[in-house]
Amino acid sequence: MLISYNWLKEYIDFKESPEAIADILTMSGLEVESNKTLDDGDVILELNVTPNRADCLSVIGVARDVSAVLKKKLKRPEINDFKNDGDAGFKVEIIDKHLCHRYCGIIINGVNVAPSPDWMQKRLNSSGIRPINNVVDITNYVLLEFGQPLHAFDLKKLKGDKIIVRAAEEPQAVTTLDGAARTVPAGTLLICDADGPVALAGVMGGQGSAVSDTTTDILIESAWFESASIRVTSKRTGLRSESSFRFERQTDIDGVKNAALRAVSLMIELCGGRVSGVIDNYPTRYETPQIALTREKVQGFLGVQITGDEIEDILKRLDFKVERQTGDFIVTPPSFRRDIELEADLIEEVARIYGYNNIPPVMPELSLAINNVSDKHKKLSELRHSLRYAGFTETINYSFTTREDFTLLDIPAGDERRKVVTVKNPLQKDYDILRTFLLPSLLRNLKYNISFSAKEVNIYEISTVFFETGNGFPAERLKLAVLSYSSGGKKLYTEPAAHFYRIKGQLEPILSGLRCVKYELRPSNEDFLENDQSADVFIGGEKIGFFGLLSAETAARFEMIDDKPDIAVFEMFIDKTDAPIEHERTIPMFSANLMFKYPSIERDIAIVVDDAYQSGDIINLIKTEHLDPERLIESVEIFDHYKGKNIPEGKKSLAFHIVYRARERTLLESEIDALHAEIVRRIISKTGGALRA
Amino acid sequence: MTALQELFLKELEAVTSTTALRELRSRYTGKNGVITGELKKLPTLAPHERAAFGKQVNTDKVFIEERLKEYEQVLISKEIKSKLSKDPVDITLPGYYKKPGGRHPVTIVLAEIADIFVSMGFSIEEGPEVESDYYNFSALNIPRNHPARDMQDTFYIENSADGQSGEGAFVLRTHTSPVQIRVMEKRVNESRTNGTPLPPLRFIAPGKVYRCDSDVSHSPMFHQVEGLVVDKNISFANLKGLLEGFLHKVFGPSVPVRLRPSFFPFTEPSAEVDMGCYFCKGGGCRVCKGTGWIEIMGAGMVDPRVFKNVGYDTGQYSGFAFGMGIERIASLKYGIDDIRLYYEGDLRFLRQF
Structure with a gap:
């Protein structure tokens, strides 16, 4: 809201500069966002009035706060009461008393409509209101001065000598002052004459009853409308006016008549005319609350040694009624402070x-308490740390995405990822669903970076994803997605492993970091990954993720065509591994292996098998329990994987290093020779392979 | 020194490679070596000479083995050195390693904030990003059609309720404040079940929040950290003390901090927290719009209406809440003037952190 410094000065005697006043306002709750000096030296302050402070949507309201801070008297404009000079025979009927609590109408005959004086036009202009004519300008001037919206009707255009305030029973056509023909829904509060609506209550007058150059008789309306009703009308019609803005925030019901009388004084002074009717219909009385307050509570709550006298003085300066009873108070807030309900x-x-x-800053004194802190925060920070040092940069993408993702990535109908949560009012029409997986976002990040000629893109994101459940709250899960792209450009050192193994090498430490060991890999059924270069990750029969090389077709659909697309990705749920990330620190998470006290015996096996066998199959054969009931095998590691020269076509050579160790004794060479030979025999018989020469 | 030892040393002197040394070793200490040969003479000696002779051969053996071992170390080092000198390194070539990736500035600031509060005994709580109308608005004293909803233009979830902002509606949470309600509700239920008094409460709740707004300084999704402290005798002075301490830790101990009255439906009194402008030091600049102050967080004493909604006794307990935007703090710390940079995934931007 715009406030003139000079205007403000009319109500209080102060010497403070505009900057000092701006500071006072800001520090007492009316933030001054900017100020502008006009040609005549006046300064216009732009105030940010919070929604609870409807009483400050006026010059007098603001002046009241300033006077309270400066401890100076507020000078209010004089209000003359007008008696009926004659019975105009005009009636105001309020049908919906719960929506219109008070309606004051004053009739003035014989006004001379003309431009308003310069000083008034200037004040309106500097407050952001366009001057129209003296009658309309006065209603707006009083709105700015008191915060009470007023409306002037051309009395001769009102039919049947009456005003009826009622809610529309059915959709109703109204042509508003701005010339727009509108249809308002049933329930909209209307100001009507005998024929029908003449104004949208509290929002805008009708064109048919507007004051014009030829108007001589007017009805001034000053009323109190229920805020929610005005808000709905304003929202439904898209009309926001100075009036609706104030009604929505609740105006001062006790000030309704005063504001009308103030306008009448100005009209008689500036437009001529005489009052011929004063109607004040006030069916729904406002009961001001009485609130108990104690000095101890104020002191304790604020943490200051404020005295009872100071408390009383402050409240009285704000026009609160204060009854004092030995240190305690019974306080009655003024009718313009409906926001005041409780002690707080x-x-x-x-x-x-x-x-x-x-108020002094004092650190709180709190007793110590064991908080039920989950490990999640710590684990995520470790995860981010390890990804960072593996070369990955974190991205954060919007939760919104588009259904196009499913087509681009060939996500089949019925897939869990298609159970999306839809946003009713998205900012971008197509981006109206919440993500169920993160890969599409990372692919867009990649494309964006490639457009800046990035040669290497290693990125990840950790984020919540959302699945529609059909009953209110969606299922929110936590996911990690990683993407690694290399343009295949020239590099100083060669990479030690193929891209598939590099991305798998990111996944494995993450799983073990999450204390997840019982996972299983199966060939992936994701259509967007290359067939023989991908796998799905399962835990307890449930698929938690996938990894591998992005298929060339998918890359092409994202318009990332390369002679040799080299994009490796993985994505997995990280909230549901076999040691959930939310795990609370209640029990040890695993038992340490303490077998290292006795010496080990080590043996290698090199075997040539059909290509169809994977190294994991051989490891499973080595670890077969029935050959090793005592669990003497401590570890099995593959150290060679070879195809080519000296190995027949369609076969490969695999070599494993086995460490044998017993928990409570020293092993004998002879027993391990026997066990090892048994294992070798078993592998050969099961695979049809041969020991490598 | 025995003759054997002298002979051995002479031969050792001629050895210049580990291969030659291995050959020498085998010739002296091997199965059919000189030492074995000497020992084979034992049976031919008179019984009284045998002990002395045996002892002598053993001394020779130890002497030879030790010299061999010593000299072997020397030769190995020499050979490694000569091998390396044939393939010298370029010490200015980059080392072989993965260049670390960038941390997201939002993550950095979130972690920094969490560390400060955790160091003061705060726990970290979370809540869902899709919230019910009740937790996001009503329980926080933001009733239907209240003008305060003007401040927050909210994303509504499809099919969640017939009308916007009605009971049963679901929204993308517009702030992290609903976590206040969830945590307090949980505490009250636990205390009722166990018959124990409510423990002191202090936590922060970081997370994503959403508002229908998008320009250089507004993003439809951003991050907030909410904080709540509830106990007996918590005062507004405590709120000031804690937030001042926090901002001094984040922005330096000399930064001025001020609280000024504001309005949030769920706090009373409410405050906007400003700090002295980082850039102009109070002189007035573009960042602080000439005021010398930057709005950095919202705060206030928990409104008794909120306590009532979750079942806390306001006669016994008081508390304060605060909330801040992470991107805003990050932007101030790093001089970032366009909030969209955080969400574009541009590595040229992100790798700096």
Whole structure:
């Protein structure tokens, strides 16, 4: 809201500069966002009035706060009461009393419509309101001064000498002042004459009853409309006016008549005319609450030694009624402070006028307590750390995405990832669903970076994904996705492993970091991955993720065509491994292996088998329990994987290193020779392979 | 020195490679070596000479083995050195390693904030990103049609309820404040079940929040950290003390901090927390719009209406809450002027961190 410094000065005697006043306002709750000096030296302050402070949507309201801080008297404009000069025979009927609590109408005959004086036009202009004519300008001037919206009707255009305030029973056509023909829904509060609507209550007048150059008789409307109703009308019609803005925030019901009388004084002064009817219909009375307040509570809550006298003084300066009873107070807030309901609300009033700056900063004293801290935060930070040192940069993408993802990535119908949560009012029309997986975002990140000629892109994201459940809250799960791209450009050192093994090498430490050992890999059924270069990750029969090389077709669909696309990806749920990330520190997570006390015996096996066998199959054969009931095999590691010269076509050579160790004794060479030979025999018989010469 | 030892040393002197040394070793200490040969003479000696002779041969053996071992070390080092000198390194070539990736600035700032609060005994709590109308608005004293909803233009979830902002509606949470309600509700239920008094409460709740807004300084998704402290005798002065301490830790001990009255439906009194402008040091610049102050967080004493909604006794307990935008803090710390940079995934930007 815009406030003139000079105008403000009319209500309080102060010498403070505009900057000092701006500071006072900001520090007492009316933030001054900017100020502008006009040609005539006046300064216009732009205030950010919070929604609870409807009383400050006026010059007098703002002046009241300033006077409270400066401890100076507020000078209010004089209001003359007008008696009916004659019975105009005009009636105001309020049908929906719960929506219109008070309606004051004043009839003035014989006005002379003309431009308003310069000083008034200037004030309106500097407050952001366009001058129209003296009658309309006065209603707006009083709106700015008191915060009470007023409306002037051309009395002769109102049919049947009456105003009826009622909610529309059915959709109703109304042509508003701005010339727009609108249809408002049933329930909209209307101001009607005998024929029908003449204004959208609290929002905008109708064109048919507008004051024009030829108007001589007018009805001034000053009313109190229920805020929610005005808000709905404003929202449904898309009309926002100075009036609706104030009604939505609740106006001062006790000030309704005063504001009308103030306008009448100005009209008689500036437009001529005489009052011929004063109607004040006030069917729904406002009961001001009485709130108990204690000095101890104020002191304890704020942490300051404020005295009872200071509390009383501050509240009274804000026009609160204060009854004092030995240190305690019974406080009645004024009718323009409907935001004040509880003790805490009063304490805030005391605090803001006392000055937040005068409250000392004191660290709280809290007793120690064991918090049920989950490991999640720590584990995620370790995960981020290890990914970082493996060369990956974290990205954060919007949770919104598009259904196009499913086509681009060939996600089959019925796939879990298609159970999406839809946003009703997205910012971008197509980006109206929440992500169920992160890969599409990373692929877009990649494409974006390639457009800047990035040669190597190693990125990851950790984020919540959302699945529709059909009953209110979606299922929120935590996922990690990793993408590694290399343009195959020239490099100083050669990479020691193929891309598939490099991305798998990212996955494995993550799984073990999450204390996840019982996972199983199966050939992937994801259509967007290369067939023989990918795998799915399972835990307890449930698929938790996938990894491998992105298929050339998918890369092409994302318009990333390369002679040799080299994009490796993996994605997995990280909230549901066999040691869930939310695990609370209650029990040891695993038992340490303490077998190292006795010496080990080590043996190697090199075997040539058909290509169809994977190294994991051979390791499983080596670890077969029935050959090794005592669990003497401590570890099996593959150290060679070879195809080519000296190995027949369609076969490969695999070599394993086995460490044998017993838990409670020293092993004998002879027993391990026997066990090892048995294992070798078993592999040969099961695979049809041969020991490598 | 025995004759055998002298002879051995002479031969050792001629050895210049590990291969020659191995050959020498085998010739002296091997199965059919000189030492074995000497020992074979034993049976031919008179019984009284045998002990002395045996002892002598053994001394020779130890002497030879030790010299061999010593000299072997010397030769190995020499050979490694000569091999390396034929293939000298370029010490200015880059080492072979994976260049570490960048941390996301939002993650850095979140971690920094979490560390400060965890060091003060705060726990870290979370809540869902898709929230019910109740937790996001009503329980926080933001009733239907309240003008405070003007401040937050909210994303609504399809099919969640017939009307916007009605009971049963689901939204993308507009702030992390619903976590306050969830945690307090949980505490009250636990305390009722166990018959134990409510323990002191202090936690932060970091996470993503959403608002229908998108420009240079607004993003439809951003990150907030919410904080809540509830105990007996918590005052507004405590709120000031804690937040001042926190901001001094993040931005340096000399940064001025001020609280000024504001409005949030779920706190009373409410405060906007400003700190002295980082860039102009109070002189007035573009960042602080000439005021010398930068708005950095919102805070206030927990509104009794909120305590009532979760079942806390306001006669016994008081508390304060605060909330801050992470991108805003990161932008101030790193001089970032376009919030969209955080979400573009541009490695040229992200790798700096």
